[in-house]
Structures are given as structure tokens and as C-alpha cells.
Amino acid sequence: MALKGNLRDFNTTQLLNLINLARKTGALTIQSQGADAKVYFKEGKLVHATTSSQDGDLTRMLVQAGKLSEEQFKTIRARSGKISEKELALYLINAGLVTQSEVVQSVKDHVLNVVYRLFTWEDGVFYFEPNRLPPAGRITVPIDLENVIMEGSRRVKEWERLQEELPNLDMALKFTDRPSAKLRNVNLTVEEWRVISFINPRNTIRQIAQSNNMSEFQIRKIVYGMLQAGLVELVRPEGAEARPLVPPGRKKPIERPPAVKRSVINRLIDRIRKL
Amino acid sequence: MQTVKMVITGPFSSGKTQFIRTISEIDVVSTDRRITSESERVKEETTVAMDFGRITVDEDLVLYLFGTPGQKRFDFMWEILSEGMLGFIVLIDSARPETFREARRILEIFRGYAPTPYVVAANKQDLADAWEPEDLRIALKIDPRVKVVPCVARDRESVKSVLLELLFSILEEMDAEEQT
Numbered sequence: 001m002a003l004k005g006n007l008r009d010f011n012t013t014q015l016l017n018l019i020n021l022a023r024k025t026g027a028l029t030i031q032s033q034g035a036d037a038k039v040y041f042k043e044g045k046l047v048h049a050t051t052s053s054q055d056g057d058l059t060r061m062l063v064q065a066g067k068l069s070e071e072q073f074k075t076i077r078a079r080s081g082k083i084s085e086k087e088l089a090l091y092l093i094n095a096g097l098v099t100q101s102e103v104v105q106s107v108k109d110h111v112l113n114v115v116y117r118l119f120t121w122e123d124g125v126f127y128f129e130p131n132r133l134p135p136a137g138r139i140t141v142p143i144d145l146e147n148v149i150m151e152g153s154r155r156v157k158e159w160e161r162l163q164e165e166l167p168n169l170d171m172a173l174k175f176t177d178r179p180s181a182k183l184r185n186v187n188l189t190v191e192e193w194r195v196i197s198f199i200n201p202r203n204t205i206r207q208i209a210q211s212n213n214m215s216e217f218q219i220r221k222i223v224y225g226m227l228q229a230g231l232v233e234l235v236r237p238e239g240a241e242a243r244p245l246v247p248p249g250r251k252k253p254i255e256r257p258p259a260v261k262r263s264v265i266n267r268l269i270d271r272i273r274k275l
Numbered sequence: 276m277q278t279v280k281m282v283i284t285g286p287f288s289s290g291k292t293q294f295i296r297t298i299s300e301i302d303v304v305s306t307d308r309r310i311t312s313e314s315e316r317v318k319e320e321t322t323v324a325m326d327f328g329r330i331t332v333d334e335d336l337v338l339y340l341f342g343t344p345g346q347k348r349f350d351f352m353w354e355i356l357s358e359g360m361l362g363f364i365v366l367i368d369s370a371r372p373e374t375f376r377e378a379r380r381i382l383e384i385f386r387g388y389a390p391t392p393y394v395v396a397a398n399k400q401d402l403a404d405a406w407e408p409e410d411l412r413i414a415l416k417i418d419p420r421v422k423v424v425p426c427v428a429r430d431r432e433s434v435k436s437v438l439l440e441l442l443f444s445i446l447e448e449m450d451a452e453e454q455t
Contacts, residue, residue: 272439
């Protein structure tokens with residue numbers, strides 16, 4: 001029977017928990033925020049995942065993991081044609097370009113990155129297709145869901161904190177006139193440099209994220225770090241929205257049920273059976 | 276004459292009125308009104324006070340079935356209806372996951388009213404979009420000792436099996452109390 005709904009009502013953490021506990025095999029599709037994700041499971045273990053923006057191209061994964069250069073990537077893409085992912089991996093291993101463990105780790109990192117992004121999706125339609133497996137030729141890596149759920153939940157908390165600190169991505173950034181950090185000692189990652197190159201009061205944070213193909217989580221994390229370091233400041237800020245009040249919980253006295261004899265229950269059972 | 280009662284609760288439009296109507300020997304005394312709230316316009320009418328059904332066992336014993344109003348603004352009725360109940364049934368529309376959180380909330384509230392046995396009825400199992408009872412158990416974090424029974428509220432046999440499971444749960448609790 002169908003396992004489908006909306007993340008508003010049943011979120012990613014709850015879904016993965018259900019799949020894990022019920023040891024399900026099949027494909028989970030989530031459509032949210034203009035993006036699609038397809039996640040495959042085998043007997044309750046995560047085995048593969050793709051999104052519409054990240055189709056899980058092996059060579060691209062290996063470039064992102066720093067195992068192949070852009071030059072190697074272009075050459076391999078030009079020569080590999082339409083061979084399967086497994087065949088490509090064998091070719092790369094036999095050519096001595098990567099090791100088997102590097103391939104497995106890259107695929108695993110890719111799958112986890114896709115799934116961790118799903119934890120930040122708050123809205124979106126999902127449906128589970130039982131017994132549907134990844135396309136033939138794909139490399140699958142079985143991953144226990146318990147740790148994924150724990151790490152995903154941790155990221156959700158971090159995400160919530162970042163959302164509180166940086167509630168509006170439609171604000172712009174500008175470099176501070178008097179940075180509090182000693183700029184000579186600041187070490188920036190590649191992603192941070194990519195953001196830095198777009199900082200301009202005319203560009204909103206959301207536009208910077210889109211230009212760099214970054215998720216809201218990634219851009220928030222980077223901008224928050226820069227704000228904390230005093231490198232940048234927000235311009236044209238808007239007030240954060242008021243949080244809805246949580247209704248106070250009710251406390252009711254526990255009331256004992258009336259004493260009823262066993263014979264009464266048995267009479268009720270007999271009567272209902274005869275209806 | 277002894278009268279006993281069971282309460283049928285659950286979110287808005289989960290099928291409580293139909294459940295009672297299917298099994299009651301009298302026409303269900305229902306206080307349905309046309310829905311005025313756009314957000315709750317899933318069906319044309321809803322229960323604003325309560326549904327009331329009856330099953331006569333014999334000259335000395337009658338079982339009353341009370342259905343709670345599903346809309347939130349009538350929550351104040353729940354506690355009144357739960358007084359003295361033998362047990363309760365939480366009816367869930369298995370095909371509407373947007374109501375699961377509300378079902379969980381109702382379940383917790385009723386558990387707070389009285390430590391009586393209860394069962395969860397996974398209703399509308401005849402619909403293609405219905406979640407399986409065991410998936411519902413996980414989704415709603417229902418204790419493994421609590422029965423989650425598949426149900427189609429329009430089907431008399433199905434309603435009977437839910438009521439019987441609740442009665443069996445009551446007997447089991449009596450057994451457990453006698454042993455301690």
C-alpha cells in the first residue's frame with residue numbers, strides 16, 4: 001500500500017526512521033522547492049541517492065573529492081561514452097587513477113550529502129515505491145540509517161540555529177569598514193572564496209547561493225561564519241518574524257475508570273460477535 | 276440496568292460518525308452542522324457536539340458509543356465525554372498523513388484523562404493511498420503493546436473487529452492487574 005504524504009506532516013527524520021525500523025526496500029522520491037530527490041534503500045539501509053541537480057556522476061564526485069583534476073575529468077568524460085558507473089570505476093581503478101576505497105568513499109559522501117540536504121526540506125511531496133532498486137550499473141554503498149538520522153538531526157538543529165541567526169536570505173552583504181578580525185590570519189575555504197567574490201550590496205545572499213549552486217544551509221553557514229569573524233555585515237536588514245506562541249500544555253488529573261466486572265466484558269464480546 | 280460506554284475519538288474527518296453509524300442499533304444521534312471554516316471543508320458536514328450510538332447486550336446491559344467532535348474548537352467536550360469510559364478508540368484516516376500529528380495529540384490527551392485501555396483503528400484501509408497499520412504505528416510512535424487495527428468504518432465486520440480488539444485489551448489489562 002501507499003506510503004506517501006508531505007514533509008510538512010511527516011518530516012525526513014520520521015520517514016528515514018520508519019524505513020529503518022520497517023527494514024524497507026525501495027525508492028523514496030521527494031519533490032520539494034523545485035528540486036527532486038530519489039533515495040534508494042535495501043532492507044532498511046541507505047544504498048543510493050540522487051537529486052535533479054546532482055545526478056551522481058562518478059567522475060564529478062571524484063573531482064569534488066579532490067581525487068581527479070578538472071583536466072582528467074574532461075578527458076574521461078570525452079572518452080568514457082555511455083558505459084555504466086561500475087564499468088567506469090573499474091576503468092579508473094585499472095588505470096591507477098583512483099583506488100577502490102576512494103571510489104566507495106566518494107559515492108558514500110555523495111549519497112550522504114544528498115540525504116543530509118533532505119533534512120532541511122520542510123515542505124514537499126514524497127512517495128515510496130516498494131522494491132524499486134537503483135538503475136543497473138550504479139555503484140551502491142549500504143549505509144546504516146541510525147547514524148544518518150543522528151547526524152541529520154544534528155544538522156537540523158544547526159540549521160535552525162543558523163536560521164535564527166540569519167533569518168532572511170534576501171538581505172545583502174558588504175565588507176565592514178573596520179573588520180575586527182586580523183585579515184592576514186584569516187584562512188578561507190574554496191567555498192568561502194566563491195562567496196566572497198560575489199559580495200556586493202546589490203547581490204542578495206540568496207542570489208549568491210544560486211550563483212554558486214549552494215544550498216540554503218551551506219550559504220547560511222558560510223555567511224554566519226563571516227559575520228561572526230566581523231568580515232562582512234548585513235545591509236538593508238528586515239526584522240525577524242515573530243515566532244508563533246506554543247499553546248500551553250494541559251494538565252488533567254488522571255481519573256480511574258469505573259470498576260467493571262470481567263463478566264460484563266465477556267457479555268459485550270459475545271454480543272458484538274453476534275451482530 | 277448497567278450502562279457502559281466507549282469513546283470513539285480521532286482527528287477531523289477520520290470517520291468517527293460513520294464508525295458508530297455502521298454498528299449502532301439505533302440511528303446515530305448526531306449533531307452535524309454544515310462546515311463554515313474553509314480550512315476544514317473536506318466534507319460537507321461535521322460533528323459539532325457528539326455522536327451517540329447504542330448496542331443493547333441484554334435487559335441488564337447496554338453499551339453506548341460516543342464519538343467526539345473532530346474540530347479543534349470543540350476540544351472542551353472531550354473531557355466530559357471521556358468520564359467513566361471503559362476504553363477508547365483512536366480513529367485515524369490512514370490516507371491523510373497531514374492528520375497524523377493531530378491524531379498523536381488527541382491520543383496523548385485522552386491517555387491523560389483516564390488510564391483506560393485503548394486501540395488505534397487505521398481507518399480507510401480500502402483507499403489506495405492508505406498507509407499500512409504498521410507504518411502508522413511507527414509514524415505515530417505507538418507503543419508496541421497497543422493494538423493498531425486495520426479498519427474500514429463502512430464495513431460492519433471491520434468495525435466489529437476493532438470493538439472486539441478493544442474489549443480483548445480490557446480483558447488483558449484485567450488479567451495483568453490480577454497478577455500484580
